[in-house]
Amino acid sequence: xxxxxNIKPGFFANEDLAxxxxxxxxxxxxxxxxxxxxxxMEDRPKRIKMAVFPGDDVNVEKSLVALDKAGFxxxxxxxxxxxxxxxxxxxxxxxxxxxxxxTIPKPEASPRLNGDGKSAKPEAGEPCSDTKPRA
Numbered sequence: 001x002x003x004x005x006n007i008k009p010g011f012f013a014n015e016d017l018a019x020x021x022x023x024x025x026x027x028x029x030x031x032x033x034x035x036x037x038x039x040x041m042e043d044r045p046k047r048i049k050m051a052v053f054p055g056d057d058v059n060v061e062k063s064l065v066a067l068d069k070a071g072f073x074x075x076x077x078x079x080x081x082x083x084x085x086x087x088x089x090x091x092x093x094x095x096x097x098x099x100x101x102x103t104i105p106k107p108e109a110s111p112r113l114n115g116d117g118k119s120a121k122p123e124a125g126e127p128c129s130d131t132k133p134r135a
Contacts, residue, residue, distance in 0.1 A: 005032040008092060016070060024063040027052055028072055031086055038102035039089025043075055043082035074128045076107040083107065087128035 007029060011017070017025055030052030035041050041048075049060040064084070067073045074085040085107050107127060 003033055003035075005029075006092075017072065020066055020070060021063070023053070023056075023058045024066050027058070027060060027063045028067055031067075031073065031084065032089070035084075035086050035089060036102045036104060037100070038104070038106075039086040040102055040104040040106075041084050042104070043084045071128075074107055076127075078105040078107070085128055 011029075017028070020028075027048075031041070031048070032039075034048065034051055043064070045061045045064060048064075049058065052058075053060065064073065064075065068075045072087055074087060076083055076085065083104055
């Protein structure tokens, strides 16, 4: 279920994000509306595309890979299921106090994914970090 989220003015000034294609930046905003109160969601590119770009020809998988490599999201797997965590989500969003707690497992000790859903090589991106400034 999509949720109302906020866009801070700093989003538009983020130089790392500005290097990504327009549709990837718009997808990043869309992910916030799909994420649960902890900033996590199922990694289902077709479902994400239908929620964010239902009438547009956008390669969501390609954009998710770019966001992951840039460190804005963390794609991971737990018990064979794929998930996404939006990095620094709770630093930039204030979920409504009535939102239900996340049922999606945390990404700790889980391998990263690459574009084909298999475990990624270490250079594919880093897990979310509290020390990296992100939008």
